Amino acid sequence: MLAIDEILSRYDPSTGALDGKPAVRRHLADLRGCFADVRAYESALERGNPLVYSVAAVEPARGEGDLGYGIGLIVPGKVGREYHMTKGHLHAWRPAAEFYFGLSGEGVMLLEDEATGASRMVRLRPHEAVYVPGHTAHRTMNVGAVPLTYLGVYPARAGHDYGAIAERNFRGLVVESGGQPTLVDRASFIP
Ligand SMILES: [Fe+2]
Numbered sequence: 001m002l003a004i005d006e007i008l009s010r011y012d013p014s015t016g017a018l019d020g021k022p023a024v025r026r027h028l029a030d031l032r033g034c035f036a037d038v039r040a041y042e043s044a045l046e047r048g049n050p051l052v053y054s055v056a057a058v059e060p061a062r063g064e065g066d067l068g069y070g071i072g073l074i075v076p077g078k079v080g081r082e083y084h085m086t087k088g089h090l091h092a093w094r095p096a097a098e099f100y101f102g103l104s105g106e107g108v109m110l111l112e113d114e115a116t117g118a119s120r121m122v123r124l125r126p127h128e129a130v131y132v133p134g135h136t137a138h139r140t141m142n143v144g145a146v147p148l149t150y151l152g153v154y155p156a157r158a159g160h161d162y163g164a165i166a167e168r169n170f171r172g173l174v175v176e177s178g179g180q181p182t183l184v185d186r187a188s189f190i191p
Pocket of ligand 1: 089090091098138152154
């Protein structure tokens with residue numbers, strides 16, 4: 001008889017660790033430059049430096065055909081009218097697509113085509129999947145009142161390029177308007 005003895009991964013929601021690997025934890029101070037409302041950001045930092053999100057990833061050998069995956073957790077909260085967000089990234093190997101699957105909470109993703117700069121906002125909720133095509137910058141936000149958790153699956157060789165985003169940021173911005181997440185143009189946003 002075969003025993004069930006292989007657990008490939010175990011996620012610990014209290015710490016964000018995946019497969020025993022500690023999560024990378026990003027606090028408010030790590031997100032300088034992400035929020036468009038600089039005044040709201042600086043005044044939030046004066047009040048403290050809370051955890052904004054954590055992400056833990058399992059990346060196998062990066063062989064041809066391998067998949068990597070990670071689980072992200074974004075703490076609910078806002079800075080001004082902007083929701084807690086991830087730094088966002090492009091994949092170092094640009095053609096690499098990614099599949100996101102909502103596990104708990106209520107989120108949105110900002111997807112931005114690198115070539116055209118076209119932005120769109122898509123919902124990320126439990127039992128719903130988001131397909132992030134290659135060559136697309138992606139950032140995730142918690143727009144609800146409880147922690148948002150999600151699973152991301154991508155080619156193991158995708159890699160992460162945070163530098164391109166840190167340099168020029170996203171063109172789109174998701175802000176609360178009338179109680180709803182709303183996509184606006186970052187350049188013309190007036191807090
Ligand atoms: Fe990604």
